[in-house]
Amino acid sequence: MALFSLARSHKAARVLPGFNITLGFTLTYLSLIVLIPLSALIFKTFTLTWDQFVEAVTGPRVMASYRLTFGASLIAALVNVVFGLLVAWVLVRYNFFGKKVIDALVDLPFALPTAVAGISLTALLAGNGWVGQYLEPLGIQLAFNPNGVVIALIFIGLPFVVRTVQPVLEDAEKELEEAATCLGATRWQTFSRVIFPSIAPALLTGFAMAFARAIGEYGSVIFIAGNMPMVSEITPLIIIGKLEQYDYAGATAVAVVMLVISFVLLLVINALQAWQRRHTGAPA
């Protein structure tokens, strides 16, 4: 009986026409644009022996680029967690002049082409730039070294944390905070024991998204990094370098490593988002 009603409801869902054509088109387009080209990457690596593959992805210059890419992405994502939470909090909880403009401006890193962000940040932070000229006498160099990579990645990742935390903060129930205060909690206790746990999943999702984006980022970083081998050369630039030397197999090997990492991160983000939905009780 249950099976029968299940079958019927299944059939009822297909009252709408167009399932075959839309799914067919989706799968064809997905295969042509994404899946087949990505499989070309995997097949190309099979032209390498295992030893050649390992050599290509663990050379000293490549290893240094992993350290820089992952280290800078981690620092930038952590900075974004702190300041992203701060910006989201201020935008949701307080009123001040120009709030709407600031809110819209948060998305600037999504809208501004990365190359523009790159040359602009470089112009600001170089020794003669608006900001750089005050930092240089203090012995602080933010452009043309790994610091610049971190700065560019903070810029790129900022909207991710703000935009994942903001809606959760907006939906947070004030009653819980009132209850905490009535029960004698200080404001800080209310924040750390009541508010923070409810936004933690969103914060973690935003962190993972900012981190994933930072690892693959190319356009904004290459202008400000200085691109010195072993010091300030990011992994995507290693791929470009190998391509320019017609080392297609080597470029592909490094690209496969990056692809696997981004796929794992994508699965982690999906799991985090599912957790967040369960946490907030919102419909999937």
Added chain:
Amino acid sequence: MSATTINPSVRRAQAGTTEPAWVRYSLIGLALTFMFFFLVLPLAAVFTEALRKGLEAYWDALQEPDAWSAIRLTFITALVAVPLNLVFGIAAAWAIAKYEFRGKAFLTTLVDLPFSVSPVVAGLIYVLMFGAQGWFGPWLQAHDIKIIFAVPGIVLATVFVTFPFIARELIPLMQAQGNDEEQAAIVLGATGWQTFWYVTLPNIKWGLIYGVILCNARAMGEFGAVSVVSGHIRGQTNTMPLHVEILYNEYQSVAAFAVASLLALLALVTLVLKSFVEWRHARELNAAAELPPERPHA
């Protein structure tokens, strides 16, 4: 008089859910300082650097034939990539949001995949497919078709990096709206196309425009993926972001920032349109929520 008597009690009631004034102001100040250094200054720097040698130098830089061909190519690329991804986005959202089928979650993950692939890898995969040493390289060469280091490669790479933008906006929107209205239309005798055009499309209109705006901004601004497949041939395969890079590397700072300022303007227009769409969408939702159910809007 009454204000002074009410205020203290209001303040006490709010004390449970807000912070003392000095905390509030220092948090606002800290957030605004961060935003100023990381968002406002870079944006302002683009325009001041572009105008560093005056308006005339700025106009001259924009009237370069190479700059013009870069602008043209950028628009052509967006004009092809955005409609393609729009059709895909609608088809994918319809299939994923309106039906239950096996592997749906996995399909949704695959649609998101281009978001997390590095732009450089996105460019590389097309080189491996269509480049001189790629899968189809020899065949393409024999038939004198150029994809890599030519416009088709730039369009393909752009399509890849902007692939999920519109689908991503539409899927949750269509899922939230459910199938009831469409089923009613079909039962009343509408064709599938009529149902989509008169029932679904008005419901998803703002989400669709939102997705198109974001997709277009990324399509026009993409750098990494396009850089790999372009070959940087001046006047032929340079988009605006690539042209910015070339000028910058040639130490033509004013010219580089002049072209960059056009892209920054595009970003500002994108943000304004985006805010407008969000505002209109919220207003329509509110209007619909306030509508009495027994007396629907004519």
